[in-house]
Amino acid sequence: MSEYFVHPSAQVDEGAEVGEGTRIWHWCHLMHGAKVGRNCNIGENAFIETGVILGNNVKVKNNVALYTGLICEDDVFIGPNAVFTNVANPRSFIERKNEFKRTTIRRGATIGANATIVCGHDIGEYAFVGAGSVVTKTVPNYTMVVGNPARKYAYVCKCGFKLNAEYTCEKCGNEYEVNRDGEIIPKRCEGEETK
Secondary structure, X not given: OOOOEEOOOOEEOOOOEEOXXXXXXXXXXXXXXXXXXXXXXXXXXXXXXXXXXXXXXXEEOOOOEEOOOEEEOOOOEXXXXXXXXXXXXXXXXEOOHHHOOOEEXXXXXXXXXXXXXXXXXXXXXXXXXXXXOEEXXXXXXXXXXXXXXXXXXXXXXXXXXXXXXXXXXXXXXXXXXXXXXOOEEEEEOOOOOOO
């Protein structure tokens, strides 16, 4: 008996690694060399190419293609129809497989529906990319970006809600501060030690 679920219409190539408790739904394709962690949910019509690495508890919604060079850490959410690239200047008549760029989506980040992530730009921990946004530069931790090109809209809590002017989440009470490097960091978050 398998430790993970694969719908009969999905294809998991030999050599793909899938963690315990993961669910792979209708019409998905995982290529050899793809690595999917524990307790992930791979929505309908998703494609995961060789070399893609997904951590644990990653949710990939419907109609998402993940290409070589993409790494998603634990607890990442990828909304429906999100788009990822892996070549900066593609041409159909020029082979550029040796030029694939790496993109890392850090722990707990959210990629909204229909967002586009241009390759080579990482998404920070617990960052939030708004629906339909086009990311053309790295997104810092705990930062929400929106628009085309995506720009900072707000700071966000680990729970996904915007922080107020005092860097506090009014939803859960978590507190943040800006460090010497100008980065937002947790000051007091439930379940975490004070930093």
